[in-house]
Amino acid sequence: MTPLQRVQEQFSKEVIETHTFRGDETLMIHPSALKVIAKFLKETAELDFNFLMDLTAVDYLFFAGGRIQKEFRFEVVYHFYSLKHNHRLRIKVPVDEKSPEVDTLTDLWASADWYEREVWDMFGIRFKGHPNLKRILMYEQFQGHALRKDYPFNKRQPLIGPKY
Amino acid sequence: MSFMSSASNFFTSKMSDALGWARKYSIFQYPFVTACCGMEYMSTAAGHYDVDRFGAGFPRFSPRQSDVLFVVGTISHKMAPVLKTVYDQMCEPKWVVAFGVCTCTGGFYDNYATVMGIDTIIPVDIYIPGCPPRPENVIDGLMKLQEKIQKGEQSRTLYDPRTKIGRPAHLQQGYSVSQHIKESSS
Numbered sequence: 001m002t003p004l005q006r007v008q009e010q011f012s013k014e015v016i017e018t019h020t021f022r023g024d025e026t027l028m029i030h031p032s033a034l035k036v037i038a039k040f041l042k043e044t045a046e047l048d049f050n051f052l053m054d055l056t057a058v059d060y061l062f063f064a065g066g067r068i069q070k071e072f073r074f075e076v077v078y079h080f081y082s083l084k085h086n087h088r089l090r091i092k093v094p095v096d097e098k099s100p101e102v103d104t105l106t107d108l109w110a111s112a113d114w115y116e117r118e119v120w121d122m123f124g125i126r127f128k129g130h131p132n133l134k135r136i137l138m139y140e141q142f143q144g145h146a147l148r149k150d151y152p153f154n155k156r157q158p159l160i161g162p163k164y
Numbered sequence: 165m166s167f168m169s170s171a172s173n174f175f176t177s178k179m180s181d182a183l184g185w186a187r188k189y190s191i192f193q194y195p196f197v198t199a200c201c202g203m204e205y206m207s208t209a210a211g212h213y214d215v216d217r218f219g220a221g222f223p224r225f226s227p228r229q230s231d232v233l234f235v236v237g238t239i240s241h242k243m244a245p246v247l248k249t250v251y252d253q254m255c256e257p258k259w260v261v262a263f264g265v266c267t268c269t270g271g272f273y274d275n276y277a278t279v280m281g282i283d284t285i286i287p288v289d290i291y292i293p294g295c296p297p298r299p300e301n302v303i304d305g306l307m308k309l310q311e312k313i314q315k316g317e318q319s320r321t322l323y324d325p326r327t328k329i330g331r332p333a334h335l336q337q338g339y340s341v342s343q344h345i346k347e348s349s350s
Contacts, residue, residue, distance in 0.1 A: 138241070139241065146277070151276065153275055156280075157276070
């Protein structure tokens with residue numbers, strides 16, 4: 001039984017959709033179940049995902065030149081890996097534009113700390129319960145979130161350069 | 165300029181000319197190296213091109229002891245207050261060289277993180293374009309700087325992207341480092 005099947009069996013109601021491609025397994029889950037499923041992934045012996053490899057986000061505004069409209073603008077993407085079993089799982093969580101917030105995973109994987117700060121910095125997605133959610137790459141006075149698709153690529157920041 | 169007239173052994177130079185002559189052959193440079201241009205800076209400084217022939221062979225790593233600021237490489241928004249601090253710490257007279265297109269104009273960067281030309285923050289005397297500039301190009305820029313030092317000229321203007329002209333630095337409401345530090349620490 002693959003990790004994907006194991007999670008699907010346990011949380012059938014929470015899974016929105018699944019995807020498998022040459023052994024890479026992806027789960028789309030409801031944001032409300034993120035914490036429970038993450039805990040399950042880490043603490044179940046046959047899954048034992050002890051390594052959070054990556055945590056990032058995707059902005060689907062203007063996706064495919066605006067031809068594809070997603071129901072939710074953002075997706076937060078988690079890549080989990082088990083050093084013991086050598087298996088991987090990708091979890092995606094859809095996030096609404098109006099209230100971009102998901103639960104933090106810092107209490108389960110300490111490495112989530114800086115990843116979540118980066119996602120907050122670049123996409124403006126908040127992580128509920130994060131101990132120190134402030135910008136990590138840009139400075140505090142930076143206005144906007146640079147990797148959002150509606151951020152003008154040539155926008156100038158007020159702090160740097162002449163003011164007028 | 166002549167130092168001694170051979171006939172009468174009389175000192176005919178002006179004091180400012182003598183100062184300029186002394187300064188242009190004893191450039192203490194501060195290499196503010198942030199990116200790949202640093203490689204070209206090093207090859208200019210090293211034996212093959214030997215910038216010491218122009219009296220600029222002694223980099224100082226303290227802004228207090230240097231009189232030419234070499235800004236070598238891309239300056240990001242986060243680096244900008246550091247550059248401004250280093251510039252402010254240098255004693256007069258001081259000159260600034262923008263080394264490479266990133267420091268001149270922002271180069272091919274046009275994004276949220278890069279300063280679009282350091283002349284929006286500090287006055288620049290010599291622009292050396294190139295990505296990166298070849299050592300010959302750098303030496304050409306250095307010689308032009310020496311001409312400027314000889315004449316006692318210093319740039320006092322900042323570039324204003326709105327009007328696309330240079331304005332005197334003291335008239336420009338430039339960004340203030342003290343404000344930046346105050347806001348960051350709060």
